Amino acid sequence: MPSAFSHAVAALGIGALFYRPEIPKRVWVIGAACAALPDLDVIGFRFGIAYGDALGHRGFSHSLVFAAALAALVVWVGFRRGVSGMRPTTLWAYLFLATASHGFLDAFTDGGLGVAFFAPMDNTRYFFPIRPIRVSPLTPRGFFSERGFAALRSELPWVCLPSALLAVLATAWRRLRQPA
Ligand SMILES: [Zn+2]
Numbered sequence: 422m423p424s425a426f427s428h429a430v431a432a433l434g435i436g437a438l439f440y441r442p443e444i445p446k447r448v449w450v451i452g453a454a455c456a457a458l459p460d461l462d463v464i465g466f467r468f469g470i471a472y473g474d475a476l477g478h479r480g481f482s483h484s485l486v487f488a489a490a491l492a493a494l495v496v497w498v499g500f501r502r503g504v505s506g507m508r509p510t511t512l513w514a515y516l517f518l519a520t521a522s523h524g525f526l527d528a529f530t531d532g533g534l535g536v537a538f539f540a541p542m543d544n545t546r547y548f549f550p551i552r553p554i555r556v557s558p559l560t561p562r563g564f565f566s567e568r569g570f571a572a573l574r575s576e577l578p579w580v581c582l583p584s585a586l587l588a589v590l591a592t593a594w595r596r597l598r599q600p601a
Pocket residue numbers: 422423459460479483523524527
Protein backbone atom coordinates (compact mmCIF):
# COMPACT_ATOMS: atom_id res chain seq x y z
CA MET A 422 0.00 0.00 0.00
CA PRO A 423 0.93 3.58 -0.25
CA SER A 424 0.74 4.98 3.30
CA ALA A 425 -2.61 5.92 4.89
CA PHE A 426 -1.38 9.50 4.57
CA SER A 427 -1.17 9.26 0.77
CA HIS A 428 -4.55 7.58 0.47
CA ALA A 429 -6.05 10.48 2.43
CA VAL A 430 -4.26 13.00 0.20
CA ALA A 431 -5.68 11.29 -2.90
CA ALA A 432 -9.20 11.53 -1.42
CA LEU A 433 -8.71 15.25 -0.83
CA GLY A 434 -7.53 15.66 -4.43
CA ILE A 435 -10.68 13.91 -5.66
CA GLY A 436 -12.70 16.07 -3.26
CA ALA A 437 -11.50 19.14 -5.13
CA LEU A 438 -13.62 17.98 -8.08
CA PHE A 439 -16.72 18.16 -5.86
CA TYR A 440 -15.78 21.21 -3.81
CA ARG A 441 -18.31 23.90 -2.99
CA PRO A 442 -17.86 26.34 -0.11
CA GLU A 443 -21.19 25.38 1.47
CA ILE A 444 -20.27 21.70 1.83
CA PRO A 445 -19.29 21.00 5.47
CA LYS A 446 -15.63 20.08 6.07
CA ARG A 447 -16.56 16.80 7.71
CA VAL A 448 -17.44 15.46 4.24
CA TRP A 449 -13.77 15.75 3.19
CA VAL A 450 -12.53 14.32 6.47
CA ILE A 451 -14.86 11.32 6.10
CA GLY A 452 -13.77 10.92 2.46
CA ALA A 453 -10.13 10.80 3.57
CA ALA A 454 -11.00 8.22 6.25
CA CYS A 455 -12.88 6.10 3.68
CA ALA A 456 -9.80 6.16 1.43
CA ALA A 457 -7.53 4.87 4.22
CA LEU A 458 -10.03 2.35 5.63
CA PRO A 459 -9.49 -0.64 3.26
CA ASP A 460 -6.10 -1.34 4.86
CA LEU A 461 -7.82 -2.27 8.14
CA ASP A 462 -7.97 -5.66 6.43
CA VAL A 463 -4.41 -6.29 7.71
CA ILE A 464 -6.11 -7.18 11.01
CA GLY A 465 -7.00 -10.43 9.23
CA PHE A 466 -3.33 -11.53 9.44
CA ARG A 467 -3.78 -11.82 13.21
CA PHE A 468 -6.72 -14.13 12.74
CA GLY A 469 -4.93 -16.44 10.34
CA ILE A 470 -6.47 -15.04 7.14
CA ALA A 471 -3.88 -15.43 4.38
CA TYR A 472 -2.87 -12.52 2.15
CA GLY A 473 -4.31 -14.20 -0.97
CA ASP A 474 -7.69 -15.10 0.60
CA ALA A 475 -10.87 -13.36 -0.52
CA LEU A 476 -10.88 -11.52 2.83
CA GLY A 477 -7.08 -11.21 2.89
CA HIS A 478 -5.08 -8.01 2.45
CA ARG A 479 -6.03 -6.22 -0.81
CA GLY A 480 -8.97 -8.60 -1.16
CA PHE A 481 -12.63 -7.70 -0.79
CA SER A 482 -11.97 -4.48 1.16
CA HIS A 483 -10.07 -3.13 -1.86
CA SER A 484 -12.79 -4.04 -4.39
CA LEU A 485 -15.16 -1.77 -6.30
CA VAL A 486 -18.16 -3.51 -4.69
CA PHE A 487 -16.78 -2.69 -1.24
CA ALA A 488 -16.24 0.96 -2.24
CA ALA A 489 -19.82 1.22 -3.53
CA ALA A 490 -21.24 -0.44 -0.39
CA LEU A 491 -19.15 1.62 2.04
CA ALA A 492 -20.14 4.85 0.29
CA ALA A 493 -23.82 3.87 0.42
CA LEU A 494 -23.55 2.95 4.11
CA VAL A 495 -21.88 6.23 5.02
CA VAL A 496 -24.47 8.28 3.10
CA TRP A 497 -27.28 6.29 4.68
CA VAL A 498 -26.02 6.25 8.27
CA GLY A 499 -23.96 9.42 8.48
CA PHE A 500 -25.92 11.80 6.29
CA ARG A 501 -29.55 10.76 6.72
CA ARG A 502 -30.69 14.35 6.76
CA GLY A 503 -28.65 15.19 3.70
CA VAL A 504 -25.76 17.59 3.48
CA SER A 505 -25.73 21.18 2.26
CA GLY A 506 -24.33 21.76 -1.22
CA MET A 507 -24.40 18.10 -2.26
CA ARG A 508 -27.13 15.74 -3.41
CA PRO A 509 -27.01 12.27 -1.81
CA THR A 510 -26.03 10.70 -5.15
CA THR A 511 -23.17 13.17 -5.56
CA LEU A 512 -22.01 12.52 -2.00
CA TRP A 513 -22.15 8.78 -2.74
CA ALA A 514 -20.12 9.31 -5.94
CA TYR A 515 -17.44 11.23 -4.04
CA LEU A 516 -17.18 8.65 -1.26
CA PHE A 517 -17.15 5.82 -3.82
CA LEU A 518 -14.29 7.42 -5.79
CA ALA A 519 -12.37 8.23 -2.59
CA THR A 520 -12.63 4.63 -1.36
CA ALA A 521 -12.01 3.08 -4.80
CA SER A 522 -8.90 5.26 -5.26
CA HIS A 523 -7.28 3.14 -2.53
CA GLY A 524 -7.20 -0.05 -4.61
CA PHE A 525 -6.31 1.98 -7.68
CA LEU A 526 -3.17 3.35 -5.98
CA ASP A 527 -2.27 -0.02 -4.45
CA ALA A 528 -2.25 -1.50 -7.97
CA PHE A 529 0.62 0.91 -8.78
CA THR A 530 2.83 -0.42 -5.94
CA ASP A 531 5.87 -2.62 -6.41
CA GLY A 532 5.21 -5.24 -3.74
CA GLY A 533 2.81 -7.73 -2.22
CA LEU A 534 -0.10 -9.23 -4.12
CA GLY A 535 -2.33 -7.32 -6.52
CA VAL A 536 -5.75 -5.86 -5.86
CA ALA A 537 -8.99 -7.89 -6.07
CA PHE A 538 -10.90 -5.14 -7.88
CA PHE A 539 -13.75 -7.49 -8.82
CA ALA A 540 -14.20 -9.34 -5.52
CA PRO A 541 -16.39 -10.95 -4.30
CA MET A 542 -17.32 -12.22 -7.79
CA ASP A 543 -13.69 -12.80 -8.81
CA ASN A 544 -10.71 -12.91 -6.44
CA THR A 545 -8.09 -12.44 -9.18
CA ARG A 546 -5.43 -9.96 -8.03
CA TYR A 547 -4.46 -7.17 -10.39
CA PHE A 548 -1.54 -4.77 -10.78
CA PHE A 549 -1.17 -2.05 -13.38
CA PRO A 550 1.64 -2.52 -15.93
CA ILE A 551 3.68 0.28 -14.35
CA ARG A 552 4.34 0.14 -10.62
CA PRO A 553 6.36 3.20 -9.57
CA ILE A 554 5.11 3.41 -5.95
CA ARG A 555 7.24 1.66 -3.32
CA VAL A 556 5.11 -0.50 -1.08
CA SER A 557 4.73 1.00 2.40
CA PRO A 558 5.45 -1.19 5.46
CA LEU A 559 2.30 -2.50 7.14
CA THR A 560 3.36 -1.93 10.76
CA PRO A 561 3.71 1.47 12.48
CA ARG A 562 7.30 0.51 13.35
CA GLY A 563 8.08 -0.26 9.71
CA PHE A 564 6.43 2.95 8.62
CA PHE A 565 9.00 5.00 10.59
CA SER A 566 11.93 2.97 9.25
CA GLU A 567 14.18 3.69 6.27
CA ARG A 568 11.87 1.53 4.13
CA GLY A 569 8.88 3.60 5.26
CA PHE A 570 10.58 6.86 4.32
CA ALA A 571 11.61 5.43 0.94
CA ALA A 572 7.95 4.55 0.33
CA LEU A 573 6.83 8.04 1.34
CA ARG A 574 9.40 9.56 -1.02
CA SER A 575 8.02 7.52 -3.92
CA GLU A 576 4.49 8.64 -3.06
CA LEU A 577 5.34 12.33 -3.39
CA PRO A 578 5.63 12.40 -7.21
CA TRP A 579 3.09 9.65 -7.85
CA VAL A 580 0.31 10.44 -5.38
CA CYS A 581 0.73 13.84 -3.73
CA LEU A 582 1.77 15.76 -6.84
CA PRO A 583 -1.08 14.48 -9.08
CA SER A 584 -3.55 15.11 -6.22
CA ALA A 585 -2.32 18.69 -5.81
CA LEU A 586 -2.47 19.19 -9.59
CA LEU A 587 -6.05 17.88 -9.66
CA ALA A 588 -6.98 20.34 -6.88
CA VAL A 589 -5.37 23.27 -8.71
CA LEU A 590 -7.04 22.39 -12.03
CA ALA A 591 -10.45 21.87 -10.40
CA THR A 592 -10.17 25.23 -8.61
CA ALA A 593 -9.10 27.00 -11.82
CA TRP A 594 -11.99 25.39 -13.71
CA ARG A 595 -14.48 26.52 -11.05
CA ARG A 596 -13.19 30.07 -11.12
CA LEU A 597 -13.40 30.15 -14.92
CA ARG A 598 -17.00 29.03 -14.86
CA GLN A 599 -18.03 31.56 -12.23
CA PRO A 600 -19.74 34.58 -13.75
CA ALA A 601 -17.56 37.68 -13.43
ZN1 LIG B 1 -4.32 -1.12 0.58
